[in-house]
Amino acid sequence: MAGLSKFMSLSPELYDYLVAHGNNRDPLLQELSRETAKLGPISVMEIASEQGTFMGILTAAIGARSAVEVGTFTGYSSLCVARALPSNGELLCCDVNQEWTAIAKRYWEKAGVAHKITLKIGPALETLRALPERNSFDIAFIDADKTNYRDYYEEILKRLRQNGLILLDNVLWSGAVLDQNDQSEDTKAIRAINDFVSHDDRVEAVMLPIADGLTIARKR
Ligand code: CA
Numbered sequence: 001m002a003g004l005s006k007f008m009s010l011s012p013e014l015y016d017y018l019v020a021h022g023n024n025r026d027p028l029l030q031e032l033s034r035e036t037a038k039l040g041p042i043s044v045m046e047i048a049s050e051q052g053t054f055m056g057i058l059t060a061a062i063g064a065r066s067a068v069e070v071g072t073f074t075g076y077s078s079l080c081v082a083r084a085l086p087s088n089g090e091l092l093c094c095d096v097n098q099e100w101t102a103i104a105k106r107y108w109e110k111a112g113v114a115h116k117i118t119l120k121i122g123p124a125l126e127t128l129r130a131l132p133e134r135n136s137f138d139i140a141f142i143d144a145d146k147t148n149y150r151d152y153y154e155e156i157l158k159r160l161r162q163n164g165l166i167l168l169d170n171v172l173w174s175g176a177v178l179d180q181n182d183q184s185e186d187t188k189a190i191r192a193i194n195d196f197v198s199h200d201d202r203v204e205a206v207m208l209p210i211a212d213g214l215t216i217a218r219k220r
Pocket of ligand 1: 045047143169170
């Protein structure tokens with residue numbers, strides 16, 4: 001049946017080939033990745049380079065001026081998005097961790113995009129709910145605690161312009177979404193948001209096999 005499939009599984013070599021054939025060889029991003037790697041196993045939370053490039057392309061292609069990110073970590077995704085915004089563009093970064101975002105801040109300075117970024121340290125739901133409910137965001141990236149994905153999605157959707165995009169990260173959860181023996185809170189939350197978004201008539205959504213799975217939802 002292989003000839004009938006419309007997908008293919010990547011080998012490590014094919015994945016390397018894929019990464020090497022995007023032009024995502026930015027020295028500053030590579031420096032950030034090296035610094036993030038020094039944090040140890042937690043560094044796996046940094047997004048993949050091709051995902052960063054993809055997010056930058058989406059941001060620029062829709063002419064985004066206002067962006068929001070829930071879960072900044074050491075700043076890789078925020079750098080990609082902020083660079084793709086115009087010079088008067090704005091990115092709101094929500095995170096709870098001072099140590100990680102201190103690294104992000106240094107790289108925003110180095111990249112000359114710090115003036116576009118507002119960092120809010122604290123629970124992102126509080127940050128989002130304090131914002132006026134007008135359709136101000138063009139693009140959003142949700143990549144934080146999985147059990148709150150649904151709430152982040154709702155708060156952002158209320159504040160997203162028509163044809164704006166919400167990106168949800170880790171939606172395949174290393175394949176655990178299919179493992180019925182895995183009933184952890186995180187896994188159940190990912191399954192729930194995936195089921196919800198795929199039936200949400202307010203958006204058009206597609207799930208892509210980038211990195212750990214990325215859903216793109218366009219507000220109708
Ligand atoms: Ca992630």
